[in-house]
Amino acid sequence: MSQQRYDHDSDPQFVEYYARESQSEDTTERFRRIRDRAVALLKESGRDGQLDVADIGCGAGTQALLWAEIGHRVSALDVNEPLVSIARTRASERGLKIRFDVGTATKLPYADTSVDAVLLPELLEHVADWQTCLNEAVRVLRPGGLLYLSTTNWLCPNQQEFTLPLYSWYPGTLKRWCEHKAVTTHPQWANYARYPAVNWFSYFGLRDWLASRGFGTFDRFDILARQPLSGLSKTIVAAVRSLPPMRFIGHVLTQGTTVWALKRRPAQVRK
Numbered sequence: 039m040s041q042q043r044y045d046h047d048s049d050p051q052f053v054e055y056y057a058r059e060s061q062s063e064d065t066t067e068r069f070r071r072i073r074d075r076a077v078a079l080l081k082e083s084g085r086d087g088q089l090d091v092a093d094i095g096c097g098a099g100t101q102a103l104l105w106a107e108i109g110h111r112v113s114a115l116d117v118n119e120p121l122v123s124i125a126r127t128r129a130s131e132r133g134l135k136i137r138f139d140v141g142t143a144t145k146l147p148y149a150d151t152s153v154d155a156v157l158l159p160e161l162l163e164h165v166a167d168w169q170t171c172l173n174e175a176v177r178v179l180r181p182g183g184l185l186y187l188s189t190t191n192w193l194c195p196n197q198q199e200f201t202l203p204l205y206s207w208y209p210g211t212l213k214r215w216c217e218h219k220a221v222t223t224h225p226q227w228a229n230y231a232r233y234p235a236v237n238w239f240s241y242f243g244l245r246d247w248l249a250s251r252g253f254g255t256f257d258r259f260d261i262l263a264r265q266p267l268s269g270l271s272k273t274i275v276a277a278v279r280s281l282p283p284m285r286f287i288g289h290v291l292t293q294g295t296t297v298w299a300l301k302r303r304p305a306q307v308r309k
Contacts, residue, residue, distance in 0.1 A: 053120045060098035069101040069159075073108075075261055076155055076186055076298070083182050083300050089154040092178060094143050094171075095161035099125025099136070106134040113137040113148060144170040148178040155179075158187040163199070163235035169247075176251050181303040185253065191295040192238035193286075198293065199235040200228050206238055213238070239295050253299040259288060261298055 059065055080089065089110045093102040096114035098121050106112045106129070116122050119140045129136045139147055144167050156175040165171045175185055190199055192206045202216060217236055220228035228234035245255045259278045267275060278284045
């Protein structure tokens with residue numbers, strides 16, 4: 039049987055860019071906020087103490103390192119071997135024990151129901167077979183565990199994946215044509231990305247997909263409501279959450295889609 043091949047020959051400039059950006063203050067703080075909010079949500083769900091965490095699409099390892107540094111058991115995977123090599127080096131330099139694998143998000147090397155949290159940051163839009171990717175995350179997640187994902191938002195006309203105006207609203211056939219141009223003759227359309235986005239989502243669509251598989255979901259406004267907020271911010275978030283039209287408008291005005299989903303325990307799943 040032939041050995042599965044992954045992306046071992048990435049453009050050095052691509053690897054250098056992501057290695058550098060992964061250590062920026064903004065990136066580190068963003069992943070730290072995700073970690074802390076995920077830990078809090080899992081605690082609400084009854085999962086406390088040391089957690090088993092899978093960081094899928096780990097890149098140069100920033101998020102994996104942040105979880106490992108506070109004592110959690112972390113497994114991390116990416117298709118890009120050079121970035122995984124950088125992540126391994128960084129973990130070794132900090133004395134952190136993390137399992138790193140080069141592999142695909144559509145065939146995770148983890149056992150069924152073996153982790154408490156699956157993290158899929160900015161990945162789903164790049165995986166053509168996104169349903170298999172999510173099914174794998176569902177498979178390895180324990181009941182009561184958390185799936186976190188961030189991805190594209192087709193509802194918002196202003197986003198960063200493509201420089202073309204209103205791109206997220208283009209029909210599918212036109213998007214496919216632009217994707218082809220972006221990886222051939224017009225790389226500037228996708229900010230010179232090696233793998234531009236091929237899938238476009240909304241929170242509502244992902245919510246329904248996950249609900250059919252036994253998950254309860256939270257959007258960015260549900261998570262914001264759990265944070266300390268000033269009087270005006272608290273009022274605005276409460277209004278967005280209580281009025282469906284305002285929640286929808288809030289998603290239209292937000293560039294990306296963020297989903298926090300708890301896998302229901304068997305007794306919680308409706309018959």
